[in-house]
Amino acid sequence: MxxxxxxxxxxxxxxxxxxxxxxxxxxxxxxxxxxxxxxxxxxxxxxxxxxxxxxxxxxxxxxxxxxxxxxxxxxxxxxxxxxxxxxxxxxxxxxxxxxxxxxxxxxxxxxxxxxxxxxxxxxxxxxxxxxxxxxxxxxxxxxxxxxxxxxxxxxxxxxxxxxxxxxxxxxxxxxxxxxxxAHSPGNLLHFLWGLREKDSDKGQQPFSERSVFLLATQVAAGLDYLMTEHRVVHGYVAARNILIGPDLSARVSGLGTAFAGRQIDRATRQKPVKVPLKWLAPERITNQPAFDRSDVWSFGILLHELITSGSPPYPELEPQSVLPQLECSYRMKQPEGCGAPLYNLMKYCWMWSFKDRPTYSAIIKLLESSVDLATVETLSSRGLIDPAQYNKIAGIHPHIGVSTANPIKD
CATH class of the missing domain: 3.30.200.20 (Phosphorylase Kinase; domain 1)
Structure with a gap:
């Protein structure tokens, strides 16, 4: 026909x-x-x-x-x-x-x-x-x-x-x-960027440190399900790979890296997955096997994205400088509007040895027990994001770069 x-x-x-x-x-x-x-x-x-x-x-x-x-x-x-x-x-x-x-x-x-x-x-x-x-x-x-x-x-x-x-x-x-x-508003990273726009609907939506706790708990639950039920390491935990729906409901997406990790014959994959270095745990930067808590390091980076309304991680470092600095015990500073419980969780996720990092079940308990300590004041406004500049600072390769119109490729 x-x-x-x-x-x-x-x-x-x-x-x-x-x-x-x-x-x-x-x-x-x-x-x-x-x-x-x-x-x-x-x-x-x-x-x-x-x-x-x-x-x-x-x-x-x-x-x-x-x-x-x-x-x-x-x-x-x-x-x-x-x-x-x-x-x-x-x-x-x-x-x-x-x-x-x-x-x-x-x-x-x-x-x-x-x-x-x-x-x-x-x-x-x-x-x-x-x-x-x-x-x-x-x-x-x-x-x-x-x-x-x-x-x-x-x-x-x-x-x-x-x-x-x-x-x-x-x-x-x-x-x-x-x-x-599908989900609306959709891509979490672009939602966070929209919070910076004072004249937009997103910019007028209250988003506080407490909101960060609530979103992070949902994401951790999704990642915990992947590991406990399917023994799947997501491999690319980042705001760009989270979908957000009404009432700040969150769903984990972007499963391409997870699928690639489960492929037995990886040589057949013609387009290997590339994850920006600034989101990777040290063991993954050095091409060691991905462990279940390698994702936990990236989850700490996601927490930083949430509390900074989508700012790129390590803005002061070139991508190739991240690993040497991490080896010298460098970690990102406590962001503005980030309380001690949330920042301590970030640092917990960024422990050098994956064995010392928390499991997702432990992360969920920490978030739930600390949510009442989070502030409810709307996070302070930050400057608008230029996608090209963001890609450069974040070390994102052009073929997986962020655009304001089309946020994510799987």
């Missing part, structure tokens, strides 16, 4: 949350979209909005052709994925009665275009993010993307309200994609 379609592009919508895959996390969208991205957006638009299913074809072929100068897509080609993965994803396949409406390209992810839209099911609409596999992907890429979907289905299955939630997927025919629930 062939259909003709066109997809629109927009810079508004929920934050893209493909990590800096963590990649957790964050990219600057190119001025011009690549042909591959346009093709995949067309594919996903055509595929999801069809009212009936198309029986899979018995062969693989190019799904994209040109007809009369217009873009046409042939739907139904079968991706090459392991039978075990295919069977495991069967309960997650997009139901026939579901549609995704208003599909628009949002940004580019590690595997292909990321779109926004509305999932309509039983008369109810839910804002969603749709992650797709790029067109003309190799069998190896199809297999890895299917495993990427299965990873989300296993971890983000709504058993923890502190993780981004997967809703459904399409893995039995091309184009492959999976659907995640």
């Amino acid at each position: 062939e259909v003709q379609a066109r997809c629109s592009n927009s810079s508004s919508g929920p934050a893209c949350y493909e990590e800096a895959t963590g990649s957790l996390a964050v990219i600057v969208i190119p001025a011009l979209l690549t042909t591959s991205s346009v093709v995949m957006v067309t594919l996903i638009f055509c595929s999801i909005l069809r009212k009936r299913r198309v029986s899979p074809l018995n062969f693989r072929g190019s799904p994209v052709e040109k007809a009369n100068g217009r873009l046409c897509v042939s739907l139904g080609a079968v991706p090459v994925i392991p039978c075990g993965v295919r069977d495991a994803l069967h309960p997650w396949e997009m139901p026939e009665e579901c549609d995704v409406e208003g599909v628009e390209l949002w940004c580019s992810g590690s595997y292909g275009p990321i779109c926004t839209g509305q999932l309509r099911r039983e008369g109810r609409a839910t804002a969603v993010v749709v992650k797709t596999l790029r067109g003309r992907a190799s069998p190896c890429e199809e297999r890895e993307f299917a495993e990427w979907i299965l990873f989300h289905a296993t971890v983000c299955n709504n058993k923890s309200e502190r993780l981004v939630r997967m809703l459904c997927c399409q893995s039995r025919r091309l184009p492959m994609y999976f659907v995640l629930e």
Whole structure:
């Protein structure tokens, strides 16, 4: 079956949350979209909005052709994925009665275009993010993307309200994609930056040290769930990889680094995940194995981001100078508006030996026992953030840089 379609592009919508895959996390969208991205957006638009299913074809072929100068897509080609993965994803396949409406390209992810839209099911609409596999992907890429979907289905299955939630997927025919629930305001880092804008809605929202405690407790709960239930080290704990919803509810996202760490055949990954040095524990900077409490160090950096309204860590140091300074017992100073209990927790997270750092369960207890000591006064306003300057100070590589429009790449 062939259909003709066109997809629109927009810079508004929920934050893209493909990590800096963590990649957790964050990219600057190119001025011009690549042909591959346009093709995949067309594919996903055509595929999801069809009212009936198309029986899979018995062969693989190019799904994209040109007809009369217009873009046409042939739907139904079968991706090459392991039978075990295919069977495991069967309960997650997009139901026939579901549609995704208003599909628009949002940004580019590690595997292909990321779109926004509305999932309509039983008369109810839910804002969603749709992650797709790029067109003309190799069998190896199809297999890895299917495993990427299965990873989300296993971890983000709504058993923890502190993780981004997967809703459904399409893995039995091309184009492959999976659907995640979106959140608003969305990206935590940009929310924090918005607090600096006095004339914006975010800038007028009360945000105090107590708010930091409440958010941090939720994030710690999500990370604790990853470790205790799935033995997963997140690998890129940072504000850019946390989603924020109404009433300061938080969900952990940006699981690309975690997925990469679970890959047995890492040599097959064509795009290794890069995490900025300033968020890494010393053992990870020196390429030692990531331990469960390597993430705890990064959690301490996240606390610093929260209390400083999204300031970059170690603003006085170049990225390459961080490790030598840490070896000499250097730690960031106590930020303005940060009480002793919160700063002591930061320093606890920044113990040199991972064995001396607290577990997430211990962190949760410390946060809950100290929240009544936190101040409720709105944190003092800071200057506006320039994304380019932020990327430079934070040591974020341009390909995962932060933009004000599109915050995160997975």
